[in-house]
Amino acid sequence: MQPSITPVTEADDLLPLLRACDLPVADIAPSQSQQFFALRDDRGLLGVVGLELMQDLALLRSLAVDPAHRGKGLATELVAFCETRAREQGVQRLFLLTTTAARYFSRLGYQPADKCAAPPAIQATAQFAGLCPASSSLLYKSLGRPRP
Ligand SMILES: CC(C)(COP(=O)(O)OP(=O)(O)OC[C@H]1O[C@@H](n2cnc3c(N)ncnc32)[C@H](O)[C@@H]1OP(=O)(O)O)[C@@H](O)C(=O)NCCC(=O)NCCS
Known part of the structure; x- marks a missing residue:
């Protein structure tokens, strides 16, 4: 079975991987505005x-790849999938917070943003407001309009 990315309605089986990667899980509750996507194959x-969607803004969060499968482009695939989903839902600017992977995201076209000047909707997310350490960096990417 080829790996495929599918929407998640029940987040329970994502939590061990996110916890193992030290990513916040306290606010996870999949919904229309908080969407999760899982990459799986027959190994799991x-x-x-x-x-996290906020009209024309969104927060990309909870990016994690099982350590046994890193370095094969899987995270790049997940980010691209997420950007497409965001664009399809009218998102024009996609933000993210990270303590360890700013260099990784800059390779994918994300630019540093001033946390003090972040849009209020982004500042109001649980990730921004406290779950992510104060030392985390804010990055963003302009997505533009959905492709026809
Ligand atoms: C960051 C992460 C998602 C990358 O997953 P991945 O599937 O291995 O990534 P890809 O295969 O798409 O890219 C691999 C490349 O990114 C680089 N890379 C991986 N993590 C990096 C990081 N934290 N900073 C800078 N570069 C990084 C690798 O060295 C590799 O470089 P190469 O192509 O020159 O060899 C994975 O390491 C992970 O789950 N980390 C823990 C959770 C995390 O930090 N999430 C991001 C914050 S939300």
Whole structure:
């Protein structure tokens, strides 16, 4: 079975991987505005990514790949999938917070953003407001309009 990315309605089986990667789980509750996508094959869960939607803004969060499957482009695939989903839902700017992977995301076209000048909707997310350490960096990418 080829790995495939599918939407998640029940987050329970994502939590061990997210916890093992030291990513916040306290606010996870999949919904229309908090979407999670899992990359799986017949061996099980390989990776996960999340998207918190706020009209034309969104927060990419919870990007994690099982350590046994890193370095094969799986996170790049998950980020691209998430960006497409975001664009399809009218998102024009995608933000993220990270303590360890700013360099990784800059390779994928994300730019540093001033946390003090972040849009109020982004500042109001649980991740921004406290779950992510104060030392985390804020990055963003402009997605533009959905492709026809
Ligand atoms: C960051 C992470 C998602 C990357 O997953 P991955 O599937 O291995 O990534 P890809 O295969 O798409 O990319 C691998 C490349 O990114 C680089 N890379 C991986 N993590 C990196 C990091 N934290 N900082 C800088 N570069 C990184 C690798 O060295 C590799 O480089 P190469 O192509 O020159 O060899 C994975 O390491 C992970 O789950 N980390 C723990 C959770 C985390 O930090 N999430 C991000 C914050 S939300």
